[in-house]
Amino acid sequence: MSNDIKIRRGLDIKLKGVAEKKISEAPRSKNYAIKPTDFHYVTPKMVLKEGAQVKAGDTIFFSKYSDRVKFSAPVSGTLKEIRRGAKRRILEVIIEADAQDDFVDFGKKDPAKMNVEEIKEHLLESGCWPFIKQRPYDIVANPADSPKAIFISALNTAPLTADVEFLLKDRQADFQTGIDAISKLTEGKTHLSVAKGSDSWLSGVKGVELHNVSGPHPAGNVGVQIHHTDPINFGERVWVIAPEDVAIIGHLFNSGKFEADRLVAVAGSEAPNAQYFKVRVGANMQDIIGKVPANVRIISGDVLTGDKVANAGYLGYYHNTISLIPEGNDYRMFGWLPFKDNDIPSMSRTSLSFLFPNKRYKVDTNLNGEERALVVTGEMEKVMPMDIYPMQLLKECMAQNIEKMENLGIYEVAPEDFALVDYVNTSKVEAQAIIREALDVMIKEVG
Incomplete structure (x- = not known):
């Protein structure tokens, strides 16, 4: 086999x-x-x-x-x-x-x-x-x-x-x-x-x-x-x-020693020196990446699942990546128009990124929209390589319906499995946070 x-x-x-x-x-x-x-x-x-x-x-x-x-x-x-x-x-x-x-x-x-x-x-x-x-x-x-x-x-x-x-x-x-x-x-x-x-x-x-x-x-x-x-x-x-x-x-x-050394990848379009550094777990960020401008988002972890930290903050216990990308302080006028801006990697064809599959992009933290109603678009299913229904599971998690969460596969998922759902869904719901809260409910109620 x-x-x-x-x-x-x-x-x-x-x-x-x-x-x-x-x-x-x-x-x-x-x-x-x-x-x-x-x-x-x-x-x-x-x-x-x-x-x-x-x-x-x-x-x-x-x-x-x-x-x-x-x-x-x-x-x-x-x-x-x-x-x-x-x-x-x-x-x-x-x-x-x-x-x-x-x-x-x-x-x-x-x-x-x-x-x-x-x-x-x-x-x-x-x-x-x-x-x-x-x-x-x-x-x-x-x-x-x-x-x-x-x-x-x-x-x-x-x-x-x-x-x-x-x-x-x-x-x-x-x-x-x-x-x-x-x-x-x-x-x-x-x-x-x-x-x-x-x-x-x-x-x-x-x-x-x-x-x-x-x-x-x-x-x-x-x-x-x-x-x-x-x-x-x-x-x-x-x-x-x-x-x-x-x-x-x-x-x-x-x-015989607890020596929690790591190699950490410092990466991202705003990284002054994108390379690997040998550090110890819990090290201070500024000692690894130096002082960075205020308009740069420092993420302990990857851009989809990591934690936002201050320049004087500390490396996460489980992280081997530090990502530096621009803050999303700028807003695109008429950004909803198709093909207006093509500098965003998108799963949909409202930008031309699908024509350049190998191009690398400089992205910021702008959500490009506010939270809105969940609608059936099929976006979530395209990035979920598990035999579960992501939208239905999210709805039952929000309702804290334990029996239906179990039937829909809550035991098989972790927040990181919904990171791409966060990225692609036009509803802008915080899918990872919803799954994390639902898992906490399951711990208390089911154990």
Whole structure:
């Protein structure tokens, strides 16, 4: 049986500013941040107070709902500040970094000589567990669960995102060790998806079920790959993990250190230096990209699913891309006229972009319209490569009709699977936000 996954429905959005495959070492940030907001449905309980001295790997806080799930300091230094928002919600934990890191020694381990519980305990104690997320619900995995499978997507198809093979080119040994460890966490298969036709060392990784994926975005989304390989049914759990996080886990076993280093692609038409930078999780944005003009949108992540951050903000825990595009402060007069402006990549033929399939565009954040009624146009279905009805599911999510949400496939989707729906639908509804709220309702009502 072929392991190929061929996606036909979707849309590739070609933007200017792809990161050059050149690596620079970003300056060491004075301050690093762990943001509890990066871990959806985690309520943090602080272990340390302001002023405490920490080593890289020391536990900073744990999850209120599972005290085994711990979140560790990415660097050594002083816990400088706990920033809170409304109702004293913790927004950021700021660590003032030492000149050099002092690491907690968790000890070198051989996954082949460890059982499932020993591997889980090692990941939990070191703070590596939050790298593992679960479907359904797209939240940090519960260590008490046993997943039916584990999925790793080594393919990014979203606009301007980092090239996975380039991210891991010097981390092959750590990646294989990470695979050896996490594959023991399931009695099922560990699935690894790569781009079809690529002559990559990833195709030779041992201990995985390999899938060759082709097609437009969102072919690289792990949810799409799960849907076409081993769909999630009611009561089942599937764990997913990003390939660079597999390498961090492998490095933990090989060195005994929680060393959360990343290669980050700085990309976009407004990027002063579109290339890759070696950074640590939680690094300060300004130390990576420098100071940028006020009319530039800084996005931690890709342009479809990332988070807007300030120039003095911090890199997201799961992000390997920083996107810089213009703010949408300008409005096009008579922009509704067909063929008036052809500098926008569009799925419809109201612009001439369909005549230039390989052209790269400079886009801004302008929505080009306000939210309006949902109408049946077929746009959503053209970019949804799953056997679900996106418009009907969105309507039931807005109504919070649990039974119909279940029937329409809520367990199979995550907000990122609706990113293209956000982009192409003329109703301008915030589809990702609607799906996220619906998943939260399902967690509370169904569990």
